[in-house]
Amino acid sequence: MSVTAALAAMTAVPAEEGSTFHPPGPSSFELPPIFGDVTKPMLLLTLSAVLVFGFFYLAARQSSLVPSRLQFAGETIYGFVRNTVARDNIGSEHYMKFVPYLFTLFSFILVNNYYGIIPFLQFPSFSRIGFIVPLALLSWLLFVGAGMWKHGPLGYLKHATMPSGVGGPILVLLVPLEFFSNIIIRPFTLTLRLFGNMFAGHLLLILFATGGAALLASGNVLYGAVGVLSFGLGIGVSFLEMLVMFLQAYVFTLLSAMYIGEALAEEH
Numbered sequence: 523m524s525v526t527a528a529l530a531a532m533t534a535v536p537a538e539e540g541s542t543f544h545p546p547g548p549s550s551f552e553l554p555p556i557f558g559d560v561t562k563p564m565l566l567l568t569l570s571a572v573l574v575f576g577f578f579y580l581a582a583r584q585s586s587l588v589p590s591r592l593q594f595a596g597e598t599i600y601g602f603v604r605n606t607v608a609r610d611n612i613g614s615e616h617y618m619k620f621v622p623y624l625f626t627l628f629s630f631i632l633v634n635n636y637y638g639i640i641p642f643l644q645f646p647s648f649s650r651i652g653f654i655v656p657l658a659l660l661s662w663l664l665f666v667g668a669g670m671w672k673h674g675p676l677g678y679l680k681h682a683t684m685p686s687g688v689g690g691p692i693l694v695l696l697v698p699l700e701f702f703s704n705i706i707i708r709p710f711t712l713t714l715r716l717f718g719n720m721f722a723g724h725l726l727l728i729l730f731a732t733g734g735a736a737l738l739a740s741g742n743v744l745y746g747a748v749g750v751l752s753f754g755l756g757i758g759v760s761f762l763e764m765l766v767m768f769l770q771a772y773v774f775t776l777l778s779a780m781y782i783g784e785a786l787a788e789e790h
Contacts, residue, residue: 580592684700
């Protein structure tokens with residue numbers, strides 16, 4: 523939150539008279555349509571679906587006991603999601619039912635996140651919150667549906683709101699809190715975590731790049747030196763963002779698996 527607050531303060535400062543520097547802000551994410559009502563983020567989202575399908579289709583098309591590099595890469599990603607995310611959090615009995623969704627979810631988010639550091643694309647799709655909401659709602663529908671399938675509608679409601687071994691008057695306070703926490707708030711936390719990280723990270727990269735360019739163009743030697751430093755920091759932040767982009771795809775998928783596992787568990 524401190525980084526976001528600092529960036530908000532920066533974007534509130536108007537550019538000096540005669541300066542070519544325009545501080546980045548939320549308007550930096552409002553891209554004009556490319557044709558009709560179609561914007562760059564829409565095209566990137568569509569491209570990511572094609573890339574994910576194409577990559578794993580080619581990786582699995584000629585599978586063999588001695589895998590090619592492409593097959594090995596595909597199997598590594600699949601094995602990571604199946605074993606580390608799905609099986610460890612859902613359990614060995616039911617996890618395979620949810621592997622296709624979790625595997626697709628992880629791959630799709632990962633590709634869209636890494637757009638932010640690919641030259642000429644350089645825009646993480648999920649820095650637009652409207653693209654994340656459907657994924658969060660889909661995960662919400664899946665774990666609520668899984669809980670109702672396992673326990674029945676009323677049984678799942680009881681399972682999600684009444685911890686085992688707890689009874690008495692405390693339930694008057696506990697049940698609404700558990701309902702809000704376990705059923706209502708989860709899609710919001712999924713959405714805001716991914717959006718906040720992608721938005722703040724991309725804003726930082728814009729700030730270092732545009733700020734460095736403005737300082738270099740100022741003609742002042744001291745400002746120019748700071749501009750070079752700004753570009754260097756931007757490169758460092760880019761490498762940090764690569765880690766953050768992977769972690770956010772992993773965390774979104776991991777939490778989805780954990781929520782499914784909790785919904786299927788025998789006891790809350």
